[in-house]
Amino acid sequence: MSATSILVMNGPNLSRLGKREPEIYGSLTLDEINRGIAEAFPEVTFEFFQSEYEGALIEKLFEVEERGGCVGVVLNAGALTHYSIALRDAISAVRVPVVEAHLSNVHKREEFRHHSVISAVCVGVIAGFGIESYHLGVRALLGRG
Numbered sequence: 001m002s003a004t005s006i007l008v009m010n011g012p013n014l015s016r017l018g019k020r021e022p023e024i025y026g027s028l029t030l031d032e033i034n035r036g037i038a039e040a041f042p043e044v045t046f047e048f049f050q051s052e053y054e055g056a057l058i059e060k061l062f063e064v065e066e067r068g069g070c071v072g073v074v075l076n077a078g079a080l081t082h083y084s085i086a087l088r089d090a091i092s093a094v095r096v097p098v099v100e101a102h103l104s105n106v107h108k109r110e111e112f113r114h115h116s117v118i119s120a121v122c123v124g125v126i127a128g129f130g131i132e133s134y135h136l137g138v139r140a141l142l143g144r145g
């Protein structure tokens with residue numbers, strides 16, 4: 001990866017974007033969202049990764065860490081945000097900065113979404129701006145460099 005490499009990583013159920021509760025998550029598919037990110041930041045080399053599995057997300061984080069040269073990770077961990085201590089431990093085990101991002105404003109929704117177990121080990125949190133949440137996450141990482 002080059003010096004301006006960023007990983008955009010999505011967790012469980014985000015593969016269903018476009019079909020899944022569009023009134024909450026919008027009508028774009030994950031591929032369309034990822035294309036929009038790549039187009040908005042032509043100077044950045046992106047890697048896009050999605051998995052339904054906690055372990056696969058953790059392995060990808062370690063892979064990026066070991067490879068080096070990654071400016072940071074924009075992570076929408078989906079529901080894992082609210083309970084995955086394993087993902088939290090993985091984020092705190094790597095040096096690569098991770099921005100927590102959510103399409104919806106989780107604080108306006110059900111109470112179980114109000115708490116994130118990963119926020120404290122992320123460099124920042126962005127929620128509620130739809131697909132712009134990912135763009136803001138990328139901008140935040142570029143601003144740290």
Ligand code: DQA
Binds near residue numbers: 013080104
């Ligand atoms: C989400 C919010 C989570 O609470 C939920 O489980 C998701 C998506 C969001 O992007 O708004 O899967 O992370």
